[in-house]
Amino acid sequence: MIAKTMVAALFAAAVVLPAAEALACGKHAKPAAATTVAQAAQGNRVELSVTEEGFGPTPVKVKKGEPVTLVITRKTDKTCAKEIMIPAYDIEKELPLNQPVEVTFTPTKSGEVKYGCGMGQMIAGVLVVE
Ligand SMILES: [Cu+2]
Incomplete structure (x- = not known):
C-alpha cells in the first residue's frame, strides 16, 4: 500500500517537474530525476x-x-x-x-x-x- 502511494507521488512529481523547469529556463533541470521516475513506473x-x-x-x-x-x-x-x-x-x-x-x-x-x-x-x- 505504501509503495503504491509512493508511485502515485512520483507520477505527480513527474507532471509538475516540466513546468517548473520551463520557468527556470532549464538551468535547474534535473533529467536524472525524470529518468528515475520513468524507470520506476516501468518497473x-x-x-x-x-x-x-x-x-x-x-x-x-x-x-x-x-x-x-x-x-x-x-x-x-x-x-x-x-x-x-x-x-x-x-x-x-x-x-x-x-x-x-x-x-x-x-x-x-x-x-x-x-x-x-x-x-x-x-x-x-x-x-x-x-
Ligand atoms: Cu545462513
Whole structure:
C-alpha cells in the first residue's frame, strides 16, 4: 500500500517537474530525476521467495544500468535466511516472515551478482546482469 502511494507521488512529481523547469529556463533541470521516475513506473520487478530450498528462482536475468526492484518474501522459518545481503551493492535487509520486502538497486556491471543470507551466503542465489 505504501509503495503504491509512493508511485502515485512520483507520477505527480513527474507532471509538475516540466513546468517548473520551463520557468527556470532549464538551468535547474534535473533529467536524472525524470529518468528515475520513468524507470520506476516501468518497473523491473523480480519476485523472489525464501523457502526451505533457499532463495528462488535463481538465476534471474536483470538489465545492466536499469534499476531493478527485488521483491523478496520469506516463507519459511526453518532456514537461516532471515535477511538478504547483496555484498557487491552494500545491501542488507531483514526479511520478516511472509512480508514482501523491496530492495531496489541499479546493476552497474555485467556478470553475476551473488546474494544470500547474512552468514557467509550459505543460502544464496544469483542475478545475471546483461
Ligand atoms: Cu545462513
